[in-house]
Amino acid sequence: MTIANIDAAWIDAALTAARPQAVAALLRYFRDLDTAEEAFQDACLRALKAWPKNGPPRDPTAWLILVGRNAALDGVRKSSRSAPLPPEELISDLEDAEASLVDRLDGEHYRDDVLRLLFICCHPDLPATQQVAVALRIVSGLSVRQIARAFLVGESAMEQRITRAKARIGAADVPFGAPSLEERAQRLNAVAAMVYLVFNEGYSAGGKELLTRGALCDEAIRLARLLLRLFPSEPEIMGLTALLLLQHARAPARFDADGAVVLLEDQDRSLWNDRMIAEGLALIDKAVRHRRPGPYLVQAAIAAEHDRAERPEDTNWARIDLLYGDLEQLAPSPVVTLNRAVAVSKVAGPEAALAMIEPLAPKLSGYFHFFGLRGGLLLQLGRKNEARVAFDQAIALASTAAEAAHIRLHLDRLMKEGAGG
Amino acid sequence: MLYAILCYNFEDVIGAWTPAEDALVMARLGTVEAGLATADRLGATARLLPTTAAVTLRKGRQEEGREALVIDGPFAETKEQLLGFYVVDCADLEAAIAVARDLAAANPDRGAYEIRPLAVYRPGCLTQAGARRANRRGVGA
Numbered sequence: 001m002t003i004a005n006i007d008a009a010w011i012d013a014a015l016t017a018a019r020p021q022a023v024a025a026l027l028r029y030f031r032d033l034d035t036a037e038e039a040f041q042d043a044c045l046r047a048l049k050a051w052p053k054n055g056p057p058r059d060p061t062a063w064l065i066l067v068g069r070n071a072a073l074d075g076v077r078k079s080s081r082s083a084p085l086p087p088e089e090l091i092s093d094l095e096d097a098e099a100s101l102v103d104r105l106d107g108e109h110y111r112d113d114v115l116r117l118l119f120i121c122c123h124p125d126l127p128a129t130q131q132v133a134v135a136l137r138i139v140s141g142l143s144v145r146q147i148a149r150a151f152l153v154g155e156s157a158m159e160q161r162i163t164r165a166k167a168r169i170g171a172a173d174v175p176f177g178a179p180s181l182e183e184r185a186q187r188l189n190a191v192a193a194m195v196y197l198v199f200n201e202g203y204s205a206g207g208k209e210l211l212t213r214g215a216l217c218d219e220a221i222r223l224a225r226l227l228l229r230l231f232p233s234e235p236e237i238m239g240l241t242a243l244l245l246l247q248h249a250r251a252p253a254r255f256d257a258d259g260a261v262v263l264l265e266d267q268d269r270s271l272w273n274d275r276m277i278a279e280g281l282a283l284i285d286k287a288v289r290h291r292r293p294g295p296y297l298v299q300a301a302i303a304a305e306h307d308r309a310e311r312p313e314d315t316n317w318a319r320i321d322l323l324y325g326d327l328e329q330l331a332p333s334p335v336v337t338l339n340r341a342v343a344v345s346k347v348a349g350p351e352a353a354l355a356m357i358e359p360l361a362p363k364l365s366g367y368f369h370f371f372g373l374r375g376g377l378l379l380q381l382g383r384k385n386e387a388r389v390a391f392d393q394a395i396a397l398a399s400t401a402a403e404a405a406h407i408r409l410h411l412d413r414l415m416k417e418g419a420g421g
Numbered sequence: 422m423l424y425a426i427l428c429y430n431f432e433d434v435i436g437a438w439t440p441a442e443d444a445l446v447m448a449r450l451g452t453v454e455a456g457l458a459t460a461d462r463l464g465a466t467a468r469l470l471p472t473t474a475a476v477t478l479r480k481g482r483q484e485e486g487r488e489a490l491v492i493d494g495p496f497a498e499t500k501e502q503l504l505g506f507y508v509v510d511c512a513d514l515e516a517a518i519a520v521a522r523d524l525a526a527a528n529p530d531r532g533a534y535e536i537r538p539l540a541v542y543r544p545g546c547l548t549q550a551g552a553r554r555a556n557r558r559g560v561g562a
Contacts, residue, residue, distance in 0.1 A: 009442055010434070017433040060431070222436055228473040229433075232494035241473070275470070275540045282474040282538040285514035286493060289476075 011051055015044050018061040019141045020226055024113035025065045026072070033120070033170060035072055037138065043068035111230040112178055115187050118223070120169050122190040130165045132197050132216075137162050140219050150201065150213050188231060192240050192296065195223045199244050204400070217248045228283075238287035239297030242280040246303035249276035261406045265312035277307045295331040298323055317346035334363040338370060341377075350380040368397040372407060379410065388414055423464070423547075423555050427503060432471050458546055467508060468541035472497075475537040476514065478521040482531065489525055491518060496535035508542060 019040065026036035043064040057063035121135040133151065136142045142150075148158035179187060202216030224241040231237050253267035262268075284304055287297050302323045309315040324340035338357055345353035354377045357370065364370035375390035391411050398404035438446070457463040472495035481487030507524075511517040514536070521534040547555070 009438075013434050013437040013442070014431070016437040017431065060434070218440075225436060225471060225473055226433070232473070233492075238493075278538060278540065279470045279474050282470060282514070286474070286476055289491070289514070 010056070011048060014056065014060045015047060015064070016141065018064050020114050020117060020139050020223075021061045021110065022064040022068060023138065023141075024117035025110070026068050027117055028113050028176060029069055030072060031174075031176060033138065033166065039068035039072035040064065042071040046071065112184070114226065114230055115179075115184065115191065116174065116176075118191040118194065118227075119187040120172070120174055122194045123165075123169050123172055125168060125172075126165055128197050129201070130161060131194050132201050133158065133162055134165045134169065135194055135198060135223075136216070136219065138166075139223065142219070146215075150216055188227070188234065188237070191227065192237065195220050195227065196240065196244075196296075198223065199248075203247060214251060217244070217251065220244055221248060233290075235287040235290040235292055236294040236296050238283045239294060239300045242283035242287070242300035243296050243303055245276045245280035245283070246300055246307050249273040249280065249307060255402070259402060261402045263406075264306060269310065272307065280304060280307070293326065293330070295327060298327045298330060302327070315346075317343050321347050334360045335367070335369075338364065338367075338373060341373065345377060345380070350377040353377055354381070366397060368394055368399065368403055370394075371397065372403075375407070375410060379414070384414060384417075423552055425505075436471065454543075461546055461551065464545040464547040464552065465508060466541075466543045466545060467539045470538045470540045472537065475535050476518070478518060478525060478534045478536065480525045480531050480533060489522060495537070496533045501532060508539065 023040045026039045136147050144159050148155045199220035202213045205213030221244045228237050249272050253271040305320050321343040327336050341353040341356045371390045371394035375387045378387035391407050394407045475495045477492045477496040479490045481489050517536045
């Protein structure tokens with residue numbers, strides 16, 4: 001790339017890519033989130049001016065950290081009326097300064113910086129949606145407007161929410177020392193869960209919201225890849241990244257032109273993203289070699305069974321049943337058992353599946369999918385009246401228009417066939 | 422002469438491209454490739470998946486009887502240089518590692534093999550005979 005045509009899109013991508021590392025390093029330096037964010041912002045503005053003129057730096061992240069740190073220090077000096085630092089266009093040999101900084105950026109130091117930045121967003125006092133909003137603002141650098149649109153709330157409401165959440169984070173004790181092995185593992189767990197939350201915010205979006213919310217899935221995948229680069233030998237981080245990729249690969253086929261849900265078995269599989277599937281499968285292969293299967297890896301393996309099947313009838317349901325069995329052991333929950341029942345219905349029939357989910361009723365009495373599946377199984381068994389009751393309950397619990405519309409299809413079909421059973 | 426053109430870039434920057442930007446770059450590269458293909462000059466091309474999808478087989482020192490070690494992640498040491506690459510069809514990662522082990526055994530020197538899945542592969546139009554002719558031409562035959 002020549003200096004003359006360094007393109008705005010490239011700068012934009014470089015700034016986005018550098019953000020987590022740069023803000024994390026500035027946070028360690030200043031020990032204050034607002035100062036770190038402002039310093040990074042300042043560095044970005046200077047990059048927009050300097051990079052088209054001087055060409056891209058060899059290491060954009062190191063450049064942004066160095067310039068951001070100088071800019072913030074400069075601000076301190078100005079307020080104390082001492083001499084300002086020279087503007088970075090005049091710093092003749094940034095390269096040397098960069099080189100020494102790059103050395104320091106390598107290694108564990110750096111890794112713990114980024115982990116810390118992600119970890120402070122997982123403050124246990126913050127509700128899940130606020131963790132996600134704060135992470136998107138601080139780590140991913142989405143604008144308040146973009147986040148507000150993704151959460152379908154007004155901009156000022158989101159602004160307030162983020163400000164309150166950040167105040168809470170600021171008041172909390174952020175440990176700046178190097179974490180112990182155990183602390184690091186705990187942080188990594190919390191951060192992985194938060195990345196999965198970001199993904200689910202996007203994944204659960206309906207058809208028409210997909211344009212704005214779907215970007216959250218891409219963002220989550222970027223964060224997962226970032227974690228994987230920092231912790232290359234963690235099988236659960238490989239599993240998490242694979243899970244997100246294998247689920248998101250189906251995004252182009254999940255909704256029809258009207259925004260209605262298209263079920264897995266009805267999806268046009270030629271629309272699935274082959275590159276994401278290949279990457280997800282490769283990560284599972286890597287993770288399996290560690291022989292320490294965790295919940296993310298097993299869920300990724302389940303997603304992989306669906307993605308591997310060229311036609312719905314090629315799906316290996318017996319294997320999916322086994323994998324759900326593993327997941328029940330690793331992370332028991334009524335929702336896991338509910339999902340397993342879908343596989344059981346394919347392997348052993350609807351009666352066995354219904355018997356499996358009946359005991360879940362007290363725990364899942366507020367869960368849309370419980371009644372959706374129950375209705376479906378009853379329908380297969382020809383118990384139409386009971387099926388209708390279950391579908392009505394499902395509709396009452398639907399959280400998106402697409403969910404409700406899907407159940408309504410079943411009900412309409414029942415109506416057409418006439419009441420019986 | 423045949424040349425391999427190896428593409429290096431910051432993969433986190435590439436990862437920050439939107440799908441539309443990625444598609445635009447691929448389309449522009451496609452135009453360049455099409456020009457080369459029309460002139461019968463294009464061999465196999467590949468785009469690799471991110472380094473996070475890679476493992477590295479690091480050879481053990483044979484005189485010490487050490488086994489080769491499989492390490493998660495890319496081969497990133499700067500002391501050694503990329504000297505060539507193979508594209509092999511393998512059923513899974515274990516099969517790919519087995520091929521790398523065979524290569525390692527066949528070459529008594531030290532070194533490492535990065536095993537990195539492909540995202541895009543095109544065989545191109547150069548035949549073995551065409552390639553030999555091309556390289557002869559290169560040395561002035």
